[in-house]
Amino acid sequence: MNYFAGLVREIAKSQNQAVKLALIYSEVTPEAILDKLKAGRLEPLAPAPTYDEAEILRSSRIVAVMGVEPIQRAIESGADIILAGRATDPAIFAALPMMRGVDPGLAWHAGKVAEYGASAAEPRGPVDLLRVELESTSFVVRALADNRRCTPASVSAVQLYEVGNPHLMIEPGWTIDLREITYQQVTDDLVRVTSGKGVPQPYTNKLEGVTAAGFQKMFTCAIRDSTILECLDSWLADLEESARDRCRTLVGADAFAQCKVTTRVYGRDGVLGERERRRPQTISEVALIIDVISPNADDAADVIEAMHYVYMHSKSPAWSINGTLAFPFAQRIFDLGEVYEFNVHHVVHVDSPDELFRLHVEDVTV
Incomplete structure (x- = not known):
């Protein structure tokens, strides 16, 4: 985080451009997690390793995985550039739409597709761009490269990646029910996806850590x-x-x-x-x-x-x-x-979506 913040400062000054920079830190101390353990607020995700006091204190790094709320706080600060620590992949796309009143199920689901870029199109190839446009109860997806097209198969395939259940998305504070969504080929290269249903859940953040x-x-x-x-x-x-x-x-x-x-x-x-x-x-x-x-x-x-x-x-x-x-x-x-x-495969119950994250905002002057 600090390394990339230094790059932003260098580039801004080299371009003689003043910017407001927001940094969202996601690293948490072993002591903070130990307090959560003693309070009974850690929940293992099967198959979870043993995560006791000794294992927590052995950790070289622990980060919490943020949802949309810390990113929204950074947007509200008026930042021109936001650098965030660990977040769920769809959160960076869902944060702004949810701030503007978009249905959470729609925002999270569209964010899940958006995070894969042109991997949601065919033929598969190098990293490329994807356009995701939100509607009232659906969103449309199109690859921007002329030689790629989105199909119901290519777009729905992203729901199979890195998930235990392709019918449910688990995000901080939300479960997105995808069992009744539909994929419609609107034009040769554009697909319309009906929204998943967002169901509020007790707020937790996933922990990731190593020893x-x-x-x-x-x-x-x-x-x-x-x-x-x-x-x-x-x-x-x-x-x-x-x-x-x-x-x-x-x-x-x-x-x-x-x-x-x-x-x-x-x-x-x-x-x-x-x-x-x-x-x-x-x-x-x-x-x-x-x-x-x-x-x-x-x-x-x-x-x-x-x-x-x-x-x-x-x-x-x-x-x-x-x-x-x-x-x-x-x-x-x-x-x-x-x-x-x-060494950890757990979620932690929190009192606030921002509890484990630290927001720093600064003016980078020329």
């Missing part, structure tokens, strides 16, 4: 040796045990014990892992990505080196010599730096 997972390093290689592929799981397990023994000898058992080692097998089940239900019966080749995460950067380095060594010198069941693995890059190991993991 430090450690330091990550990885390498990759590929296998076409059929004698390895025939016994791949046991072969991989043997290599991991060899790496464990090597670490125990060189740097001590604790280094490997506190690491998380993950091996992904692309070409078999690299995306879904154990949840893959359609593993191929025969495999001609696989690509392996092996990564290590450790709370200690030195331990991550030691363990990934040990893993790479045993892979580099691994034996094929059919050969007495080393070397049937293919390593695609000259660089052996890739340092991915410090990594984080999500």
